Amino acid sequence: MNEAVMREEVVAARGIKVAFGAVKALDGADLVLRAGECVGLVGHNGAGKSTIVNVINGGLSPQEGTVSYGGAAGYHGIAAARASGVRCVFQELSLCPNLTVTENVRVMHGDLKGFGWRRRGLSLVSGQLDEIFPGHRIDCDSTVEDLSIAERQMVEIAISFAACTERPRLVILDEPTSSLDAGLAAQLMTYVRRFVAAGGSVLLISHILGEILSTCDRIVVMKDGKVVADRPATDFDTRRLVETMGSVVREHGFQRTAKEKAREPILSMEARHGSQLGLQAFSGEIIGLAGLGGHGQTEALLDLYLSANSNWWPAREPKMAFVAGDRALNGTFSLWSIRRNLSISSLKALSSRSMVDPALEDGLSDTWKKRIEIRTPDMHNPILSLSGGNQQKVLFARALATTARIVLMDDPMRGVDVGTKQEVYEILRAEAAAGRTFIWYSTEMDEIRLCDRVYVFRDGAIAAELVGDQITEANVLAASFAGGEAA
Numbered sequence: 001m002n003e004a005v006m007r008e009e010v011v012a013a014r015g016i017k018v019a020f021g022a023v024k025a026l027d028g029a030d031l032v033l034r035a036g037e038c039v040g041l042v043g044h045n046g047a048g049k050s051t052i053v054n055v056i057n058g059g060l061s062p063q064e065g066t067v068s069y070g071g072a073a074g075y076h077g078i079a080a081a082r083a084s085g086v087r088c089v090f091q092e093l094s095l096c097p098n099l100t101v102t103e104n105v106r107v108m109h110g111d112l113k114g115f116g117w118r119r120r121g122l123s124l125v126s127g128q129l130d131e132i133f134p135g136h137r138i139d140c141d142s143t144v145e146d147l148s149i150a151e152r153q154m155v156e157i158a159i160s161f162a163a164c165t166e167r168p169r170l171v172i173l174d175e176p177t178s179s180l181d182a183g184l185a186a187q188l189m190t191y192v193r194r195f196v197a198a199g200g201s202v203l204l205i206s207h208i209l210g211e212i213l214s215t216c217d218r219i220v221v222m223k224d225g226k227v228v229a230d231r232p233a234t235d236f237d238t239r240r241l242v243e244t245m246g247s248v249v250r251e252h253g254f255q256r257t258a259k260e261k262a263r264e265p266i267l268s269m270e271a272r273h274g275s276q277l278g279l280q281a282f283s284g285e286i287i288g289l290a291g292l293g294g295h296g297q298t299e300a301l302l303d304l305y306l307s308a309n310s311n312w313w314p315a316r317e318p319k320m321a322f323v324a325g326d327r328a329l330n331g332t333f334s335l336w337s338i339r340r341n342l343s344i345s346s347l348k349a350l351s352s353r354s355m356v357d358p359a360l361e362d363g364l365s366d367t368w369k370k371r372i373e374i375r376t377p378d379m380h381n382p383i384l385s386l387s388g389g390n391q392q393k394v395l396f397a398r399a400l401a402t403t404a405r406i407v408l409m410d411d412p413m414r415g416v417d418v419g420t421k422q423e424v425y426e427i428l429r430a431e432a433a434a435g436r437t438f439i440w441y442s443t444e445m446d447e448i449r450l451c452d453r454v455y456v457f458r459d460g461a462i463a464a465e466l467v468g469d470q471i472t473e474a475n476v477l478a479a480s481f482a483g484g485e486a487a
Helices: 049-056 076-083 100-107 117-132 147-159 182-195 209-215 237-247 297-309 327-331 338-346 358-372 388-400 418-431 473-480
Strands: 010-018 023-034 038-043 064-069 087-089 170-172 201-205 216-223 226-232 268-269 280-283 286-291 321-323 406-410 437-441 453-458 462-468
Touching: 010 049, 023 049, 023 064, 023 201, 038 049, 038 182, 038 209, 038 462, 049 170, 049 201, 049 280, 064 406, 076 087, 087 286, 100 117, 100 147, 117 147, 147 170, 147 182, 182 201, 201 209, 209 237, 216 237, 237 418, 268 297, 286 297, 297 321, 297 406, 297 437, 321 388, 327 388, 338 358, 338 388, 358 388, 358 418, 388 406, 388 418, 453 473, 462 473
Parallel strands: 023 226, 038 201, 038 216, 087 170, 170 201, 286 437, 286 453, 321 406, 406 437
Antiparallel strands: 010 023, 010 064, 216 226, 268 280, 453 462
16 A cells, blocks of 8 residues: 555544533644554543544534544535544444344445345345454344344444445544453454555544554544644553553552352352352452353343342342443433432432432532542533543442442443543452452453452353462453363
């Protein structure tokens, strides 16, 4: 590929300023994307990443600055961006849940019309899924709401890369692997490199820094609405990237302590689907659920939760708290404020004579805003005013603010920045040391390594139990596949 093509501007945003009231979301940010490169965009939650993406894809008009497509300025908007070949995979996903996968292709690709459009749409999306995620086993005649969150993420990625009439010139991937296991994430990153080598452009936003460093040609770091670094990826390693973002790198100093198991477990789940292994949890443990995505980890968490809590009436003294992984579907109350989303599980402790005390509710929300650094000027703002990662912080704070001694977590760190992750890990350790028990499903191996014990799931059943130093990526992968044996 010649240098002229490599250097061709696809989208250029210069001097962009966007403010929401007194909050400066973007403060003179520049972002130029060229053909034949993958650009990594990183920064803490609330740094301005989603806002500049919305400017580039035409969904938000800047108050100051210019946006040009293909070097031509003067027109802006969603139609202009799509006509210029810009596609976006949103962190919150934008599929219509009541439509089939093929019908969603029709929604996203207006050129797919006329007699036989269903057949052509089915061929288009299934072929793209096969190319990006070989062996995916997704039925494209299925209704989207019947798919797992990982499958929905895969479908939206495939639809965005698919070429109905023309190939996309720029695909924006906003946390594209937040619901994918390591194998699916690796398949996507391999395809991104092929797409870029063929002349396409990708803007990759991810808090998984290993993906950024291994896939991107250039890395742009944002902080407080400004671009603070724009350099080749080879200039960074993990430590330098974290420090550029404004966080201190902390070594994983978590020392697992041997748990005395002579006492009775506080939670048990019988073996299922022909497995010989059941699940047990003891007070003060951090239990990890691992394995390939969609192999029963979330279902096990839900079964555990329903075994101790009514599925229609909240308990006055909840035994368990649950942190949902799909915050849009199962986590946030979208019409409520941040404060009410946080306090909903603690109403008994905040009530006097069966009435919620606003002062106590404000105190609780302010405490957790500071403790977990929820980026908002006012906890009375709507929950949807927050970035995706900050919404996830609210769900995490909601669970930890309760008196529940067991916390179930369904991949709770999706879209949360590395600095906050480190702070949350410290909170987990302190809470576990005080006797609270965590059962934690995660798609990130770095998080699985923090657990005292790990149950690896395969085909809906527990395939292996790993303890202490046995908790390695090699052992988890071995147990994740049929015929594999863990140490």
